[in-house]
Amino acid sequence: MDPTKYLLGYLLVVLLAVSEAFPMSLSAMVGAALLVAFGVSDGVLSFSEALSFIDLELLALLVGVMIVVEVVDRCGTFRYLALKVVRRVLKRPVLLLVVAGLMSALTSLLLSDEAALLLIVAILLSLGKAGALDPVPFAVSSAIMVNLGGTGTLVGSVPNMAIGIRAGFSFAEFASYLLPCEFALYGVTLALLYLYYRGKLQSSGGEAELEEIEVSRVDVAKGAFLLSLMLSLLIAAGIAGFPASAAALASAVISLALAGFDTLEVFQRLDWDTVVFTAAFTVIIGALERVEALKGLTLWLQEAAGGSLALATLLVLLVSGAASLLLPNLIVALSFIPVIEALPFADKRALWSALVLGANLGGVGLPVSSFVIVMTIGALRREGYEIDPWAVTRVGIPVTVAWLAFSAIYLLTRFSLI
């Protein structure tokens, strides 16, 4: 079977997704329909088989986590904590850079990247409006830290969920492989950001009214409880041998029942574009696997690694990191999963971890690949701050290179590959 037309269909979806001519979900649905039609007409695939490529466990985990995150976000827990912490360090710019960066990363680790970024940028721009600081260096740094946050847990990002489920990692196992690297990268990144922005960090405290923080303490406590509950259930599910998706769905049900928010409103705010894209793209990847269209990449990796797991790990990290510089990280993760599955190594933990790091960390090198950077630039411009998007690459590229270099060393030592 010549896989050329299947690969062309895949490339069409990737190009449509990158060009953002249509919503990602629509691009993937068009591609899935095209590849399934090819498969049915070539007699290599039936419609019901194509439907079976949709990973229901992944979708359940994704929707469950999205519901909990939306409820916790509405409770205002992170808003309260972020404002409390920022208030304490407002007049110390270096400490503010560190605190805003850590808050961004940790918020994104537990909430979505978008929610984390909107929160931190809104706080920084409110302070900027009040004359307390120049928000540009703090906001760009926070966007970079948001991209880094969420690398280390199974529920930290959608690529993580997709990779973690296919790798068979429990929540605790995933964290044990990747969380130490993420925490170490916080230090590396903050040091680089400080070096880059040290002459531009200004914060006077101005006339910002930060004395009163008026939020409902009950809601804040509720949010903290629901988040802790989800994390506890995810850990418990791993120990008991239940799928993480079951824990996420149970947490979602409890969150909706306890929080008292309008359920339909919560559902409306979920990122359905990502959910539908994930479902449709798994069909595309399933069809590609069926006609062995990804075999070329697998064979290339296999030959280049020459049987060395260390080399294969570094190649996966490098290639997926470079790919996610240009492509959405979910596309990179979903496309690489079957490649890693086909590689002839008995223990693939290092390879899966390399894919997690590569897919997550390539995101801030270029503005075009980084949703968080572009969102930050957009918000800064709305508030009247002029910022050249390409100037951000001057900090984004070195940070990405440092992340990938550090990750390479981490993987080699963590999995005793040297």
Place this chain on the structure above:
Amino acid sequence: MAKMENLIEKRFKSVEEKYREELDLVSEALGKPCIILHVQLPEGCEEYKELFEKLPEDEVFMAELQEFVRQALKKRAGKLLQERNQG
């Protein structure tokens, strides 16, 4: 370059409503209460849809709106006081 500008505009537009909500919630938490209003495009102004959508970014318009709110509040507060004195 123009493509990049379009991309920034398009991506930010997709989250702008959420961003404004977050900004309002932060302002409120900082002790500055705010209200969120949904204003429809007035009838007969259909051809000004683009201008209408850019109003929230227009600093002069926002300052005028703020002034309008200030005047409206003063008027209502005065009326309330008058009613109380009469009652």
